[in-house]
Amino acid sequence: MSTASLDLTAIIVSYVRTVLIYLVPYLLTSLGVVISGRSGIYNISAEGVMLLGASVTFLSTYFSSGNIMAGILYAVFVGVLVGLAFGFLTISLKLNQFVVGTTFFVLCTGFANLLYKLLIGVTLTPPYIETLRPLTIPVLSDVPYVGDALFKHNLFVYLSFILVATSYYMLYKTYVGLNFRAVGENPKAADTLGINVTLYRYVGTIIGTILMSVSGSYLVLSTTGLYTETIVLGRGWISVGIAIFGRWHPLWALVGSALFAGVESLVYLIQSLQSVLGLRVPPESLLTLPFIATLIVLALVYKRAELPQAIGRPYDREAPEEYT
Amino acid sequence: MSKALLVKLAKISLPYIISISLAFGVAGFILYFGGYDVVSGYQTILTASFWNFNSFFLTLTKFSTILLMSLAFLVPYISRKFNIGVEGQYLMGALGATLVGLVVSAPAGVHVIISILAGIVFGSLWASVPAFLMSRYRVNEVISTIMMNFIARYSVIVFAMSLWRDVASGHPMTIPISATATLPLLNPSPPLSSAILFSITTIAILYFTITFTVFGYELRATGTNPRAAEVFGVNTKLLMPLSLVVGGSLAGLGGALDVTGYYYRLIDGMQSNYPSLGILIALLSKGKITFVLPVAFFISVIDVGTNALQRIQRVPIELVLILEGLLLVFILVSESLRWWRK
Numbered sequence: 001m002s003t004a005s006l007d008l009t010a011i012i013v014s015y016v017r018t019v020l021i022y023l024v025p026y027l028l029t030s031l032g033v034v035i036s037g038r039s040g041i042y043n044i045s046a047e048g049v050m051l052l053g054a055s056v057t058f059l060s061t062y063f064s065s066g067n068i069m070a071g072i073l074y075a076v077f078v079g080v081l082v083g084l085a086f087g088f089l090t091i092s093l094k095l096n097q098f099v100v101g102t103t104f105f106v107l108c109t110g111f112a113n114l115l116y117k118l119l120i121g122v123t124l125t126p127p128y129i130e131t132l133r134p135l136t137i138p139v140l141s142d143v144p145y146v147g148d149a150l151f152k153h154n155l156f157v158y159l160s161f162i163l164v165a166t167s168y169y170m171l172y173k174t175y176v177g178l179n180f181r182a183v184g185e186n187p188k189a190a191d192t193l194g195i196n197v198t199l200y201r202y203v204g205t206i207i208g209t210i211l212m213s214v215s216g217s218y219l220v221l222s223t224t225g226l227y228t229e230t231i232v233l234g235r236g237w238i239s240v241g242i243a244i245f246g247r248w249h250p251l252w253a254l255v256g257s258a259l260f261a262g263v264e265s266l267v268y269l270i271q272s273l274q275s276v277l278g279l280r281v282p283p284e285s286l287l288t289l290p291f292i293a294t295l296i297v298l299a300l301v302y303k304r305a306e307l308p309q310a311i312g313r314p315y316d317r318e319a320p321e322e323y324t
Numbered sequence: 325m326s327k328a329l330l331v332k333l334a335k336i337s338l339p340y341i342i343s344i345s346l347a348f349g350v351a352g353f354i355l356y357f358g359g360y361d362v363v364s365g366y367q368t369i370l371t372a373s374f375w376n377f378n379s380f381f382l383t384l385t386k387f388s389t390i391l392l393m394s395l396a397f398l399v400p401y402i403s404r405k406f407n408i409g410v411e412g413q414y415l416m417g418a419l420g421a422t423l424v425g426l427v428v429s430a431p432a433g434v435h436v437i438i439s440i441l442a443g444i445v446f447g448s449l450w451a452s453v454p455a456f457l458m459s460r461y462r463v464n465e466v467i468s469t470i471m472m473n474f475i476a477r478y479s480v481i482v483f484a485m486s487l488w489r490d491v492a493s494g495h496p497m498t499i500p501i502s503a504t505a506t507l508p509l510l511n512p513s514p515p516l517s518s519a520i521l522f523s524i525t526t527i528a529i530l531y532f533t534i535t536f537t538v539f540g541y542e543l544r545a546t547g548t549n550p551r552a553a554e555v556f557g558v559n560t561k562l563l564m565p566l567s568l569v570v571g572g573s574l575a576g577l578g579g580a581l582d583v584t585g586y587y588y589r590l591i592d593g594m595q596s597n598y599p600s601l602g603i604l605i606a607l608l609s610k611g612k613i614t615f616v617l618p619v620a621f622f623i624s625v626i627d628v629g630t631n632a633l634q635r636i637q638r639v640p641i642e643l644v645l646i647l648e649g650l651l652l653v654f655i656l657v658s659e660s661l662r663w664w665r666k
Contacts, residue, residue, distance in 0.1 A: 044466055089653070093660040098406050098466065099607055100656075106600045107649035110642040117640035118358045237470045244464060282485060284478040291471040295453075298468065299461040 016149040026257035029239035032211030039204025040184040044101035047236025048108030053216025055112035058227035079213030083206030094314035184308035187315035339658035347651040369629035378514040387624035388520040392578035393602025409469025411599035412476030417576025420446030422590040425501025435504040447576015455565035496592035507585040519585030
């Protein structure tokens with residue numbers, strides 16, 4: 001009796017711990033999609049940008065003999081580059097954002113794998129890098145159970161929560177944030193008020209791609225320290241779904257990310273308990289759960305689904321009338 | 325007179341020539357950076373398809389698959405819908421054809437036809453889920469079709485590892501389908517499957533449908549201006565999801581043809597990078613069905629060339645995706661720049 005309950009507590013603690021670990025990539029990417037979308041740019045290339053960030057982080061860390069900081073900085077740099085290119089095509093040239101997004105997804109995926117293959121090649125045992133060390137919060141981590149679950153994580157986990165709060169504050173409580181959202185809701189009105197629509201949209205796009213790219217870094221640095229072609233495995237696309245589910249709101253993006261990290265961790269939990277419970281489910285069928293969950297969640301929220309009004313539409317000052 | 329025509333032709337083609345050169349320029353830089361022989365690299369990429377009948381037939385086989393995949397994206401794209409779920413629909417089509425090919429027993433001609441039909445049905449059913457979610461719950465089709473891709477990928481593995489698993493192979497794949505469910509070969513050795521006849525017939529039928537029928541006209545009207553189309557009595561609420569289902573049936577046909585005509589079984593990963601190639605081909609063709617044919621052939625040639633290059637010089641196969649993606653970007657840029665000047 002007592003051993004069984006002890007096991008259960010251990011399972012819960014490790015489950016919560018896992019949820020927090022898997023929450024970060026969803027959160028960073030969906031925040032990126034949200035921020036970009038709030039300025040009016042619908043960036044669906046998240047999956048590709050994440051993979052590129054992961055590849056670049058792995059390679060630059062590997063070749064700087066384990067300098068994680070270099071890895072992250074290169075990922076940021078790549079994020080800026082991708083954002084600039086995406087912005088040039090969608091903001092300056094006013095091209096269709098879905099077309100550019102699809103193309104960038106393919107291009108970034110291609111470049112990510114190409115860079116890895118060119119610099120590392122095909123090896124029998126893949127090279128790996130040191131992963132991030134956990135950062136124990138002094139007093140709080142000593143609290144039984146809670147300390148293990150919540151306060152012994154790597155820096156990324158804490159930072160991403162701070163990032164949610166910051167982006168919420170910036171978007172909804174500051175003048176700049178108001179301008180920023182205005183550009184995504186009604187660029188014409190914003191332009192009339194003297195807000196630089198182009199500049200805000202570029203900034204939004206670039207912040208977005210930086211977050212996606214760094215989210216890719218986290219995937220490499222958090223658990224395995226390896227780069228594989230399947231390291232992102234749909235998390236980028238799900239994050240776009242989270243942004244829609246969260247009505248392009250940072251706090252709701254946190255809720256959505258927690259939900260999907262919960263589902264993903266559940267999959268791993270069931271897999272690890274399978275032999276104990278005597279279940280014989282093919283592991284691949286469990287892996288479909290996050291994707292099925294995305295479909296269900298998106299169908300459920302449709303009544304209150306809202307988009308920034310001008311999202312996906314390029315702004316043309318000389319266009320006579322907004323058409324829908 | 326003819327000189328003016330020539331100048332006009334040059335003006336039209338110049339942006340495309342520049343775009344192709346730029347894309348190949350970047351590819352050359354990648355080859356150089358990777359320490360490969362650039363000149364022989366170009367030569368291989370462009371000519372490998374025509375070295376012998378074997379590689380030419382391989383090009384035709386790939387062309388047949390890629391063509392259907394780009395049509396699967398293109399038909400919904402005409403009504404402004406993004407069917408990124410080509411991959412999943414293709415895989416389910418392959419799964420459906422394999423299932424019928426393994427389970428059903430029928431005389432030779434009939435069996436293969438039911439298998440292909442099963443593939444078409446499976447593909448369209450797979451696409452009808454996002455189509456339903458889109459029309460009933462307004463779920464963005466980009467996200468939902470992608471989700472269906474991942475579900476399909478895992479379903480293929482589960483299916484291939486189940487009852488009909490080929491235990492001799494370490495990779496998830498089924499045992500071969502019965503011989504009655506296979507398409508006849510046009511040429512026995514090197515092999516060329518009759519699948520390509522189906523692809524060509526399909527594109528001909530589609531061209532006719534899109535250009536001359538009411539359905540095609542309404543589809544184009546929906547894509548050009550959904551509001552106006554609706555005002556003039558086009559049922560856009562039905563057409564948009566329907567176009568996704570049609571796309572799914574095309575991708576399903578592609579999967580079924582690959583099973584009955586090429587692989588003769590279901591293999592995990594048999595979709596290769598063709599779904600991405602196909603989608604980009606449709607975008608490169610700007611939704612014009614007549615452009616798909618030459619563009620898809622060109623991309624198939626490059627794909628076979630890059631594969632050959634991978635065998636000879638160990639050049640990463642991603643080069644073909646990057647080449648095509650860059651080509652699309654450069655063409656988009658050059659066209660919008662031209663639009664600016666006007």
